[in-house]
Amino acid sequence: MDAFKLLTRSTKLKTSSNNPAGNQSSTLPSTGKASNPQLFRNQAVLDDVNQGRKRKRGDGGSSVREYEGRNGVEEVDDASVDFFSSGNTSAGTVQKGNKKKDEDKEDSGNEDGEENGDGEGDMDDIQCRTILNSHKIKVSDLRDFEEIHPHVNTVQTEEPKRKKKKKEKKSQPQPEETQLSKKEQKKARRLFPRPLGSFKELRSRYKISRRLAENIAEQGFTVPTEVQLGSLPLLLGEETIGQKTTEGNSNGQPDLLVVAPTGSGKTLAFLIPVINNIVKWHHEGTEERGIFSIVIAPTKELAGQIVNEGRKLVAGSGVKITMMKKGMRVVEHDQNGDADVMDERSDKSESESDSEEEGKKNRSKAPVTKSDILVTTPLMLVNALSANRTKSMATLPLVRNLVLDEADVLLDPLFREQTLDIWRSCVHPNLRVSLWSATMGSNIEDLTKSTIKERNDTSGITKSNPLYRLVVGLKDSAIPNINHKLIYAGSEQGKLLGLRQLLHPTAGPSTDVRLRPPFLIFTQTIPRAVALHSELRYDIPPEAGGSSRIAVLHSDLSDSQRSEIMKGFRKGEIWILVTTDLLARGVDFRGINGVVNYDIPNSAAVYVHRVGRTGRAGREGGIAVTYYTKEDIPYVKSIANIIDVSEKARGKTGDKSVQKWLLDALPDLKKRDKKELKKHGVKARQSTVKNAKDEEQHRKTRISTKSGYERRMENKKKGAISASKARKTRQMEDDGEGSDSSWGGLDD
Incomplete structure (x- = not known):
């Protein structure tokens, strides 16, 4: 028997949330694998199951009761009613059992099975329920309820039918009541x-x-x-x-x-x-x-x-x-x-038929x-x-x-x-x-x-x-082990300035957001991703690798280009990757320190998937930064709600990213507007320009550090240069027309 294991089996070590600045790197996702890949578990409940104890109704502090949450009625333990809890349950809530029985279990138990509250032996109903609820x-x-329980309806309807027969003489027949409630x-x-x-x-x-x-x-x-x-x-x-x-x-x-x-x-x-x-x-x-x-x-x-x-x-x-x-x-x-295809092309020329026949043979x-x-x-x-x-x-x-x-x-x-x-x-x-x-x-x-x-x-x-x-966990919610930051930037220039402060945290005013590479930057459209990459490509100093550390990835690139960029990002040669929602789902980059939503997502589901690129496999320390401007205010509430639920699940009680007054002040989005946002994104940032009004709005939301005056001066300069070239071209053409087209040779 391992005495150290016996003494520490109900003790869960935890690191302080207020790490000093010098030890901040130890909490970053890029430091390595998480010691425990599980997001939700109650160690006290699992210890009880591992030691052979059954949590019965009525036992102090360990009764099982129903909890009505977002996903309906669930049976959870009183000690862990809070969803997505960190699992740091006091050792005092663990019931005392027979010491001899505990020692026998400790000697014969499987280490991996013990840690998850589960051994090789059979489990009864209560143990399975307890473990599933704790996780x-x-x-x-x-399936249809009648298909799952075919005999429930007949048993439940016998007595109501007998009662109805007595009342049929006095009142009109009423529709049959539902035997079981939704709950x-x-x-x-x-x-x-x-x-x-x-x-x-x-x-x-x-x-x-x-x-x-x-x-x-x-x-x-x-x-x-x-x-x-x-x-x-x-x-x-x-x-x-x-x-x-x-x-x-x-x-x-x-x-x-x-x-x-x-x-x-x-x-x-x-x-x-x-x-x-x-x-x-x-x-x-x-x-x-x-x-x-x-x-x-x-x-x-x-x-x-x-x-x-x-x-x-x-x-x-x-x-x-x-x-x-x-x-x-x-x-x-x-x-x-194949015969149908031959009939369809019977009217074509012989050369076209021969070429298609050859191509078909190559494919076959x-x-x-x-x-x-x-x-x-x-x-x-x-x-x-x-x-x-x-x-x-x-x-x-x-x-x-x-x-x-x-x-x-x-x-x-x-x-x-x-x-x-x-x-x-x-x-x-x-x-x-x-x-x-x-x-x-x-x-x-x-x-x-x-x-x-x-x-x-x-x-x-x-x-x-x-x-x-x-x-x-909770359906359609963000994982609780990452930090969310919702930042109002005012305008496109404000977002670009805020992003540069993330790249150079010491150059700008002091902020509590510290985002270290590698990280992802998401934009709404491909042109915006290309424009943002052009703005940021020289922000990394040459000593650190320069423009080779920043890349852009989107669906307009060839398969080989996309493969090379992905390979470079996984190897660590690329630190910052600007992309669209192409990488928002499923792709696993181990060690991503954060995600930046330069443009707000098209839906709450897209936000969940975007920020899920960090905090993989239970790693702590990931950061999700979301910028929004004046044009984004009507679309922010759904994202703010997800952040609020995630912070509550994390147990954050101090300075939250989303305050209650902000949730109350943000407008609700109509169903029609939600569909439009999901299809096309924020209208001001759509790549298509239909009229002069859209063109003016597009100019305001373009990604650029240049002011309107600088752009006008550049346009005037470009216009003057092109006009000068046109004049020279016309002058050369006029001179050529005025001279003789044939050469008369040299004079004697």
Whole structure:
């Protein structure tokens, strides 16, 4: 028995929030990995579960009661009612137990399992509920209530029907009352899967591939984050307390919607089950080889990151993961489609037909990919499935896992049709779908349910798969381990001045914001990103690397340029990266010290994703700075509300970034204006200019340090130079016309 471990098991060391200036670097995200990747946990509750104690109702200080928050009714512990609490619970709240029993548990317990309040043994209902609630994990069944509990309605309606028969003689028949209230239905939908205590349990309990378990250990993963703790048991076929996930499900896996904070490890959570399933199918002796799983991401940068992480996990397992590229063939197209194409071009010239025939032959020479996992963007896969412009898309009969990363964007109007086309092309009867994001509205849930129902009706499937939703923390909220700063800059010149003060904190007036490279700067449009990069490229002194330390990244750049910039930023050669919302989602830069919203985000969800580029995996010290001007005031309130909720969850009681008077003074935005803002951003900063009024507004909001007088003088100078050149050109033309065009030779 380790005496030191026994003495310190209920003691949680914490660093002082008021670090001296000299030790400030130790709290920066770039200093290294976080010691604990979990954002929410109550150590006192986990210690009780680890020591075999059951928290019963009525026990002093440890009763379980219902808490009605933003996400509905949840069962939480009285000691941790505050969501997103730091977990620093007093050791005095831990109940005293049998010392002999505690020592036996200490000697035989698993270290990783103990730290998460979970060992290799079986857990009962109360223990599972306690651990999930302490980590702010909520699992619900989204199917129709009659499908989940088919016998509840008959039991509940017998007595009311008998009462109605007596009253029918005196009064008219009334509509049947609801048997369960919404609150009771939410409670009945709750599920409590056995949580994952440590990554070692993946091999010992869930029997995943030995090689996959070794790859996970080699990457240094020991303690699962909240989203991994709750989702991996579901995706690996774990039974839930109160309801079996295997009911009506051939392989023990449900369809799943996951809402978890940014940087919480969602990529690892969906890759492990996908890879493990493919290894099982290979071992079953399946002769067919092809695409078994598809992962869809909204950007190439995120898709490349998923492939890089996947290759680390599939090393030596025989599973192949590939990123979709131009010209890649994923299916064999039938001959009917080719015949249609030949008929369409029958009126063309022979040369055009020959060239197209040659191009078609070259494309057909490329073999169909045999990759097990295909990671792609929506449009690229849709183009590959509808090659030769056939009327109908090709199908993917082998795909059994479809993963939508950043699902709220993929099912947004921008990508919705493309994503749904891919979804419908996966025709395997045992297809499992999982949707992952840090923000997911109710419209996404409704669209998912309707798409699954439509697919089942088309395929003739009578018994649908379970559809679960897993929420970590508060839904659609920013992580609590970063500091938010909302700064009023007045005008575009004020924002540029404030940004330069972040780059040179000693040159300007004293401020409490200290942002060290590396960090990201987000703008609304591509032209604004290019203009801001031009303004800042010489702000870094030559001794520190000069203009090579600042770069701009946007979708107008070529794939090779985007790849080189991303590589330089990850290596640390680039310190400051100016970008658009291209990098707002999913991309993981370890050690980012902060995020600057030079232009306010188009929505609250975009703000959550932007600031989530820092504070990854539970790291402390990240800063999110947001500037707003007079034109932005109507659009600030939704962002201010998110900052206020995040600071309350963090337990910040001193000088807050958003005061109550500011929240009360900011105007509410109408629903129509929210839609317009989400589509086009702030009108004053739109790149399109339609009339003279827009042109004048565009001039006021351009990114430049020059005054209007300086710009007018420069324009006059440019006009004078161009006019002088034009006069010289005309004079040369006149002189040429006046002289003889032929040469008479030399005189004798």
